[in-house]
Structures are given as structure tokens and as C-alpha cells.
Amino acid sequence: MKHIFMKLKTAIIAVGLLSSGALFASVPLVKNLHEGWKFKQARLTNWYPATVPGVVHTDLLQNKIIEDPFFRLNERGLQWIDKEDWIYETHFTLTADMEQKENLDLVFEGLDTYADVYLNEVCVLKADNMFRRWSVPVKQHIKEGDNVLKVYFHSPVKVDAPKWDALPYHYPASNDQSENGGLLDKKISVFARKAGYHYGWDWGPRLVTSGIWRPVYIRAWSDSRIDDVFIEQKQVNASKAVIAGHVELSADKDINGALVTITDEATGKVLGKQQADLKKGTNQVTVDFTINKPKLWWSNGLGDPHLYRFRADVTADKELLDSKTERVGIRSLKVIHQPDKDGHTFYIELNGRPVFAKGANYIPCDNFLPRVTPEIYKKTILAASDVNMNMLRVWGGGIYENDFFYDLCDEHGIMVWQDFMFACSMYPAEGELLENIRQEAIDNVKRLRNHACIALWCGNNECQDAWLGWGWRGEIEKQNKAYVDKIWAQYLQQYHVTLPEVVKEYAPETFYWPSSPFAFEGEVSGTTDGDRHYWSVWHGKVPISDYDKEKSRFFSEYGFQSFPEFESVKRYAPDPEDWDIRSEVMMSHQRGGEHANGLIETYLLNEYKKPRDFQAFLYMNHVLQGDAIKTAIESHRRQMPYNMGTLFWQHNDCWPVASWASRDYYGRWKAQHYYARKAFEDILISPILEGDDLKVYAVSDRMKGTSGKLQLQVCRFDGTVVHDWNKSVSVLANDSRACFSAPLAELLKDTARGEVYVRVVYTDKSGKVYDNNYYLGKQKEMNYPKVNLTTDVRPIQGGYEVTVAADKFARAVFISIADNESVYSDNYFDIQPKGHVKVQVMTQLPIEEFNKSLKLTCLNNEF
Incomplete structure (x- = not known):
């Protein structure tokens, strides 16, 4: 299994790093601890091989203890896993060079979630937050030769259920599928600092994971190490960039006359230097520098997303102690939120220019996060840039993504609306949990602040609107008004004090927004101020044509549901008896339940004629979804500059399911994604x-x-x-x-x-x-005539060019072949009367198989 490894932001020795010829004896060394792991159920005795990074579910699957959780109804039989404790163990030895270092740190980039870490039978760490990075000094516990590292994962259900039981009231968590997990009404997800969607959502399964989900390593160092480099862009325009390079260092002793330099790696030019006396402990050294006529970073469609590589070095007595490189796009990026004649504006200003945000909401690409490979990330971000998007919203019920995700957004000019990880719930944010949240925010704001793509930080997804407008407050008030006051006080402290303070301190040039949607504190969102989640089309059952009437300053959510296409459905529901939207299997992969199925049918029959069979229904559902979102995007863009953003829900799926996604779990583009490409053109x-x-x-x-x-x-x-x-x-x-x-x-x-x-x-x-x-x-x-479609296929490099011709106007022509990896240059396209369209299909199928499986579907012929 391939894993995506988050970049280790620690030094790597490189020959010729410094032109001065400094020695490298003191540079930190790193040993990854990803080999030789085994795991077992804590109360049982059998050990099995484990993969790290990984999670319990994928290890059980690899060892053939469970079946594929995404296949047919298998998810139902796996709810026992989150109620067990699990133990992971490995052995390691260190090289003599590492053992000789003065300091040895054990670093976990991610532990999911309640974990006790033992090194040679000594408990060195108790972790309780999936989103934090954990580092502990372990020099005194390391042995010469064999060392044993053990991680004991406590069941998140067993840890958090007593917290639910102890309260006289309960925090709302509308998407927590506690019933599916055998917990009845115990919505315990609010107590865990863990990805909310693991507990289920209206597009996702309930699969509550545990595991070492991000890299783990030993870092060995002496004298000093660089912990962090923050490239603060204090002033940026076309003429110059005024920058403060804040270098955070740890020292194990006082070091006089240390020299901190920042270099442009592309040119080798030293941009700035600062000498400082380091004290034992944590030190901050600022190196100021200016770049004249900088190459600016632009979003997709507006220019080159240029990236600089700035290297910070710390030396003492001509010896390199540590080095760290940050890739940075120089840009002025602001959110303009100010009064105007209609209310308050809400738009991105990039390098002094207003930018209309075009894009989608993003959720994690898999329920089992270590399965998201670099290739999947690349396909996901390219699928955004290739359809002219310039923004993705990283939604608050998932995760703060891997560095590689943001690296790709930097490279392709995709701005990121970054939620903190809170969604559709109220949280007991006080005491130890609030401090845990604060540390989580510090970890992630510091980790992500150098990425050019980060446009803003948002406190949560829909929590304020849900409290005030979904009836949550009223339900709690029926029990006791004191409970209402307590929950709201916690809310205000979390989103209006703690999180904005973290952003202000650690990323001072970045805009903070308390919630999405949001207009004013203590009020439901509206159409004249801030951003809006518009769901009257779909949840509100109003006609699709209402997209042409509704206004907002920034549409940060809206959407329309569809099933995956038939070839995708067959991968998780292969039996013909499953091929009905109300079959047991299809209903299990429709988390909106009968309500959502009914909405699809109602909208379909209101807008289209009745499809003739299951395959036609899936196809027409795609055209329906595509037409609906095309209507919305065009309306939102016509409203410019009153409205300055359109982010549809959603860009991707975490498992095969009926959802609002424009690309299914397997990466297949639906009609919506092809239509968005044209609707998002410059x-x-x-x-x-x-x-x-x-x-x-x-x-x-x-x-x-x-x-x-x-x-x-x-x-x-x-x-x-x-x-x-x-x-x-x-x-x-x-x-x-x-x-x-x-x-x-x-x-x-x-x-x-x-x-x-x-x-x-x-x-x-x-x-x-x-x-x-x-x-x-x-x-x-529309009185579409039956249409005669013909094809001409010719080989090209990597696949075939298919020319599709039509004798009359052909609506929404869909090409499909029996190849799960095929890629199409276009699909669901219209053909003009007596016209043709050329489509490139990238596939490994031999031409005989390609021609045999090639299928054309057209709306004219599906009634």
C-alpha cells in the first residue's frame, strides 16, 4: 500500500549546502520508524503485521480479518472495531551517530486519537488529539541496541461515552450516526478532537478509526535546531516585498554569536542575516529583508503562481547547526469585508485586484486517510485547476490536510478557504478541551501559514446558523435556559476569542471569519452581508430556476445530489438485484436516506421525462445535477460584483456513495464537473x-x-x-x-x-x-427528436480519439467504456445538428476491446 508522507519539516543533510564550506557534524538526523510494526486487539493474543502510517481498519483488511468496508453492506458488520482497544508495537535501533547526539526526540505527526505511547515500557506520551503533532524528548529512555516502541490506542467510544452519560444535557451533532454505531442517541463525536466525518455524515459511512495515521520518527540533534520558519509578508506590491523571516530555534545550551541567514535557493543570494546569542530553550530570531520587483503569486487563470524557495540556516563557529527551506509565494491576499450601499462586501483581493472565487468544497478523499496517495492528491487538485477553479474550501468536518495537498494548491494557484475542524455541532469548549483546541489551532496555523494558497481561516462550518436557525437552541431551552447560556458562552469563547487570537498571533496577515455561513455575531446569515449557504434548491425543494433569483455576497455552499455512474456503481454493488435506488445496498450507499432519493426523483420527474430503466436513471440524474449547478454558477457570476464567489458542494467523495460530489470516489467526473469547466472559464x-x-x-x-x-x-x-x-x-x-x-x-x-x-x-x-x-x-x-449517433475511432498516444457525429441536435451525449481508469477530454456534451465532437479517451484497452465496449448515451434517446 502506498502512503502519502507529510513532509518532515526537519533538516536534511545536503552536500554543498553552504558555500562557506561549513562542517555538518551538528546537523540534526532523522530516522523514520515505519518498519516492522505489528498490531493486535488489546484483549486478545494474536499479533498481525501492520502498516505505518495506517489505521486499524486498513490493517484488519490487509490481514483478511475483515472484508472491504466499502463493498455492498460490509460497513454494517464493522461497528465493533471502534469499541475495542488496539496495541501497535515495533522494535528499532539507532546508529552510533544518532546515539551520540545530545537530544533525541520522538515525533508523531499524527496519532488517531486517544493513545498512550510507551518506549521500553515507560509511558512517554498520552495523546488525545488527532490533529496535533506530538514531540517528546526520549534520550533518557533510549537503549543501546534494541528499543521497543508501543502505542496503546483506547477505544474512542469507551473514552467518550461516559462524558455523554455524565451531562444533564447533550450537545447537538446532527450528522453523528450514533444509531448506526450501536450507540442509540449518544452523539459522542463532540468530545473527541477527531475528524467529525469518521462518525458518519449525510454523504459518508460511520467508520471510527484509530492508528498512527501520519509519519513517526526519531530526531537526533545537538546544540540547536530550527523548529519553525515564518515568512511574514509585511508589505507586498509589484515594486517590492518587505519580509520578516521569523526563525524559531531550540537550543540545549547558551550559544553566543549564532548567525541566522536566509537565502534565495534559486539564485544563491543571501537575502538577510542576523547574529544572535541563543539561550537554552526556545529562541526567536527575526531576519528582515526586501525583494525588489518580486515575482508575484497569482491564482489560477490570472497569472503564474510563482514560488520562491527561502532557506534558513543557523551556524555557530562556522559549523552548520540546522537548515530549513520554505517554499513561499509572495502575494498580497486580503478578504475585503467592509460596508457598502447594499450591506457588507465579502471578496478576495489578490495583489490589489478583486478576484471572483470559483471552486468547490473539499472533503477528505477517503475514510481511511493513509490510503490517500500522492497520485490521488494530484488528480484531485488537477481536477480543480483543469476546470478553471481558483479556490477550494477545506471543510471543517474533515482534517487539516497534509502538506502535500497545500503544496499542490500553491503550485496550481488554488486558493484555500481553510476551516478549523468543527462542523454542524456544538462543542464543550472549556477547560482542558478548550486548551487542547488552542494547541491544535497553533500547530496547524503555524504549519500552514507559509502556504501562498491560504486565503482565510474560518472558525467552523454552520455551527452558528444551526444553533440559531435549525432549532437547536430551542430544544436545549426546553430543558433549562442555563444550559443554553453555557453552550453559547462556550461557543463565543471558542470562535470569537480563542481561535481569532491564535490566527492574529501566529498568522497576523491572514483574515479570520468566525463561521460559515456568517453575517453578524448572534444572527443567522443572510443575502446582503458575508457568505451564504444556499440550500433552498435541494433541501428546500424549490425549483432549480430559483438559482437565477437568489443573491448573496459570496455563495460558499450550495449543491445538488446524484448517484455515481453505472460503471462505478458496479464496483460496490455488482449484483443485478442491487440495481435499484431502493435496494438494501444502494440505500446503504445513500446517506441522505429515502428523503434524498425522493428529492432526486421529484426533481428529475419535474424537469425531465421518466427514464426507462436504472442505467438511464443514473445517467439522467447526472445531467440533472450538471444542469442545476451550471444554472447556479452562471447566475452567481452574472451577479458580479455584488456576489464575488461561488463554491459548490462538493468536489469529491470519501467512499462510493450518492452525494453532491462532481467527481465520484473513484475519480470519475460527473456531468457537473464537465459543465463546471465551461461555466468557470475566464x-x-x-x-x-x-x-x-x-x-x-x-x-x-x-x-x-x-x-x-x-x-x-x-x-x-x-x-x-x-x-x-x-x-x-x-x-x-x-x-x-x-x-x-x-x-x-x-x-x-x-x-x-x-x-x-x-x-x-x-x-x-x-x-x-x-x-x-x-x-x-x-x-x-423540449421536443428533442430521436437522434442517430455515429462514431469514428482512431488511435492516438495513450488512447483513442473518438469523433461522435449526430444527424440532429443531440443533448448531453455521454461516452462510456468498460475501463475503470479511462479519462475523457470531454463528456455529456451537446452536438449541433449535422455536427460532430472530437473526444480524446485515455485508456489501456486494445482497440478491439475499446470498440466492443464503447457506448453512447444521449438524452434524446433515453425517454
Whole structure:
């Protein structure tokens, strides 16, 4: 099993690191402790091989003690695992070089969650937070030769259930699937500093893990080591960047005349240096420097996301003590939240320029986090940048992601809205737990603050709106108003005092936002101030067309559900008897339950004609989802600058399931993801019927204005043109406005709306073409003719080019082949009458198998 290893932010010896020829004898050494692990159920005797980093569930799976938790109904039979204690153990020896160091630290980058650590039978650590990094000095406990490291994981259920039992009231936690875990109504997730989604969500299973989920190692050092480097960007513009490099060092003795330097690794230029006398303990040394005419970091679509490599070195008596490199994008990134004539603005300003945020909400890629490989992370971030996203929101019910995730966001210009890990619950945030939360926040703010991608820190997901608007407060008040006052006081202390204080102290240039959605303290969110989660389409059952009416300053959540496509469904539900959305298996992989299934059916039958079978239902559900989110994105972009952000829910899945994701667990793109690519382009040409008039908006994210030719046609499905209009138009920079308006009746010329579609094509002066199709009614009201589709397949490097031609207008043509790893350049596309579309399909299938399994589906033919 491949694992994603979080970067060890400790020194690595490199020949020629310093041009001065300094000696390297004192540089810290690191030994990873990832080999030779075994594990067992604490109350039993059998030991089995274990993988570290890993979790109990994946180790049980590897040893064939359990079946795949994601297959059919297997999850149900695995709820015993979180009620057991587990023991992990390994042996290790250190080299003579490491043993000779004055200090030996045992470092766990992540322990999930309640863990006692023993080194040679001495308890050296008691961990109680999945999100913290644990480091303990162990020099006095290390033996020459063989050493035994043991980690005892306590059942999170056994630790936290008594806390629930002891309270006269209970904290709301709406997504905790305690019933599925055999706990009845005991929503105990609020007591654990652990990923909330492990306890279940309305798109995820209940699989409560334990394990050494991130790297573990011994760090050996003498004299001094660098603990942290913070590149504080005090002033940034195109002319210069004024930077303070804060270097945090530990010293095991007083060291006079230590020299701290910061170097640009690309050029070898020393940017700044500072001499300091280090005292035993923790030291802070600041190296100030300025970069003239810096290469700025830009978000995806606006420019190059340039990254510098700044190396901090500490030397004493010409000897290198430690070195640490940080990769940093120089940029001015602000959230502009200030009064205006409509309320309060909420938008990103990057390098002095307002940026419309385009993207999605992100959840962890797997319930078993160590299974998320570098390849999965790359596919996930590329799937964002490739569809013109410039922001992902790391949602508060998951994890503070691995460094590699943020490295990729830095590289691809994907800004990150970063939640603290609190979601859809109220928490007993006082005393030891509040201090634990504070330390968790410090660990992660310090770890992530040098990443150019971090746009803001947000206290929680939906906790304030849920307390005030979902009935939670009222339910507690029925028991005792004193309980209400206590919970709210804890809430205010957590999100309005503790967390903002951490951000202000450790990342002073970064914006903090108390909750999402949020407008004002103690009030539910609204449409004129702050951000909004809009769920009236879907949960509120209002028509999809309401997306065109609803406004916000920043849409940070909205979404529409679909099942995975049929080829994905067959991987977790392979039996034909499962192929019904209400089968036992499909219902188990639909965490919204019958309510969600009913919503899909209701919306589908309201907007489309009835599908003929299960496969057609899945396909049409994808088109429905894609059309809905396309409608929302276009509406949100047309509202610019009143609205300056659209982040749909959600970018990915953690297991195979019916959900709001635009990509399923296996990485397959749904129609929504393909449609988002066009809806997120730098220029959007968006037709919309407003009253009796058809209007076409030109929306641009570009930094400079442009111009080109706009053509609008009203066409019958056989290709006959009812109305044709074209004209040169100007498209202003960072702007949205109508460039065409006419009474619809004049354009139709007595033709029924269901007999035509509107085709708009904008050809920019650069030669780039932007097009869009618009329908004047619901899809079930469109009189699509049956269409004849033909294909021509020719081999290309890595796969095949498929040319799909249609005799009449073909709506939402879907290509599929029997290859789980296939990648398509486009899908769910429309074909113009007597036109064709070329699609590149990357696959390893031989051409005979490819042609045999190639399948085309078209909305015209699925009723």
C-alpha cells in the first residue's frame, strides 16, 4: 500500500549546502520508524503485521480479518472495531551517530486519537488529539541496541461515552450516526478532537478509526535546531516585498554569536542575516529583508503562481547547526469585508485586484486517510485547476490536510478557504478541551501559514446558523435556559476569542471569519452581508430556476445530489438485484436516506421525462445535477460584483456513495464537473430569460478588457435557424453586464419554445471561442427528436480519439467504456445538428476491446 508522507519539516543533510564550506557534524538526523510494526486487539493474543502510517481498519483488511468496508453492506458488520482497544508495537535501533547526539526526540505527526505511547515500557506520551503533532524528548529512555516502541490506542467510544452519560444535557451533532454505531442517541463525536466525518455524515459511512495515521520518527540533534520558519509578508506590491523571516530555534545550551541567514535557493543570494546569542530553550530570531520587483503569486487563470524557495540556516563557529527551506509565494491576499450601499462586501483581493472565487468544497478523499496517495492528491487538485477553479474550501468536518495537498494548491494557484475542524455541532469548549483546541489551532496555523494558497481561516462550518436557525437552541431551552447560556458562552469563547487570537498571533496577515455561513455575531446569515449557504434548491425543494433569483455576497455552499455512474456503481454493488435506488445496498450507499432519493426523483420527474430503466436513471440524474449547478454558477457570476464567489458542494467523495460530489470516489467526473469547466472559464457568455426579454451577459475575469464577435441563433433541433444575430461586442475587465437584449417573442417568430434552443458563440479577438446552449423551458418540455449517433475511432498516444457525429441536435451525449481508469477530454456534451465532437479517451484497452465496449448515451434517446 502506498502512503502519502507529510513532509518532515526537519533538516536534511545536503552536500554543498553552504558555500562557506561549513562542517555538518551538528546537523540534526532523522530516522523514520515505519518498519516492522505489528498490531493486535488489546484483549486478545494474536499479533498481525501492520502498516505505518495506517489505521486499524486498513490493517484488519490487509490481514483478511475483515472484508472491504466499502463493498455492498460490509460497513454494517464493522461497528465493533471502534469499541475495542488496539496495541501497535515495533522494535528499532539507532546508529552510533544518532546515539551520540545530545537530544533525541520522538515525533508523531499524527496519532488517531486517544493513545498512550510507551518506549521500553515507560509511558512517554498520552495523546488525545488527532490533529496535533506530538514531540517528546526520549534520550533518557533510549537503549543501546534494541528499543521497543508501543502505542496503546483506547477505544474512542469507551473514552467518550461516559462524558455523554455524565451531562444533564447533550450537545447537538446532527450528522453523528450514533444509531448506526450501536450507540442509540449518544452523539459522542463532540468530545473527541477527531475528524467529525469518521462518525458518519449525510454523504459518508460511520467508520471510527484509530492508528498512527501520519509519519513517526526519531530526531537526533545537538546544540540547536530550527523548529519553525515564518515568512511574514509585511508589505507586498509589484515594486517590492518587505519580509520578516521569523526563525524559531531550540537550543540545549547558551550559544553566543549564532548567525541566522536566509537565502534565495534559486539564485544563491543571501537575502538577510542576523547574529544572535541563543539561550537554552526556545529562541526567536527575526531576519528582515526586501525583494525588489518580486515575482508575484497569482491564482489560477490570472497569472503564474510563482514560488520562491527561502532557506534558513543557523551556524555557530562556522559549523552548520540546522537548515530549513520554505517554499513561499509572495502575494498580497486580503478578504475585503467592509460596508457598502447594499450591506457588507465579502471578496478576495489578490495583489490589489478583486478576484471572483470559483471552486468547490473539499472533503477528505477517503475514510481511511493513509490510503490517500500522492497520485490521488494530484488528480484531485488537477481536477480543480483543469476546470478553471481558483479556490477550494477545506471543510471543517474533515482534517487539516497534509502538506502535500497545500503544496499542490500553491503550485496550481488554488486558493484555500481553510476551516478549523468543527462542523454542524456544538462543542464543550472549556477547560482542558478548550486548551487542547488552542494547541491544535497553533500547530496547524503555524504549519500552514507559509502556504501562498491560504486565503482565510474560518472558525467552523454552520455551527452558528444551526444553533440559531435549525432549532437547536430551542430544544436545549426546553430543558433549562442555563444550559443554553453555557453552550453559547462556550461557543463565543471558542470562535470569537480563542481561535481569532491564535490566527492574529501566529498568522497576523491572514483574515479570520468566525463561521460559515456568517453575517453578524448572534444572527443567522443572510443575502446582503458575508457568505451564504444556499440550500433552498435541494433541501428546500424549490425549483432549480430559483438559482437565477437568489443573491448573496459570496455563495460558499450550495449543491445538488446524484448517484455515481453505472460503471462505478458496479464496483460496490455488482449484483443485478442491487440495481435499484431502493435496494438494501444502494440505500446503504445513500446517506441522505429515502428523503434524498425522493428529492432526486421529484426533481428529475419535474424537469425531465421518466427514464426507462436504472442505467438511464443514473445517467439522467447526472445531467440533472450538471444542469442545476451550471444554472447556479452562471447566475452567481452574472451577479458580479455584488456576489464575488461561488463554491459548490462538493468536489469529491470519501467512499462510493450518492452525494453532491462532481467527481465520484473513484475519480470519475460527473456531468457537473464537465459543465463546471465551461461555466468557470475566464469569459462566460450566459443567456438568460428575464421577464419577456432574452438577455446575454458577458462575464469576464480577465485583468484587461477585450472584444470579439458575438453570434446568437435560435435554432430548431434539425438545424433550421429561426433567428440569427451577430455583432462585435466589447467585454470589460473583471465585469459582468448584458451585451444583448431583445423581446423573446421577436426572436421566436411564433415558434413554440419547446421546438428550439438558443445558441450563443463568442469569438474573442485572440481567437478563443466561448459557446453556450440555452433552453427556454424544462428539459421535459423540449421536443428533442430521436437522434442517430455515429462514431469514428482512431488511435492516438495513450488512447483513442473518438469523433461522435449526430444527424440532429443531440443533448448531453455521454461516452462510456468498460475501463475503470479511462479519462475523457470531454463528456455529456451537446452536438449541433449535422455536427460532430472530437473526444480524446485515455485508456489501456486494445482497440478491439475499446470498440466492443464503447457506448453512447444521449438524452434524446433515453425517454
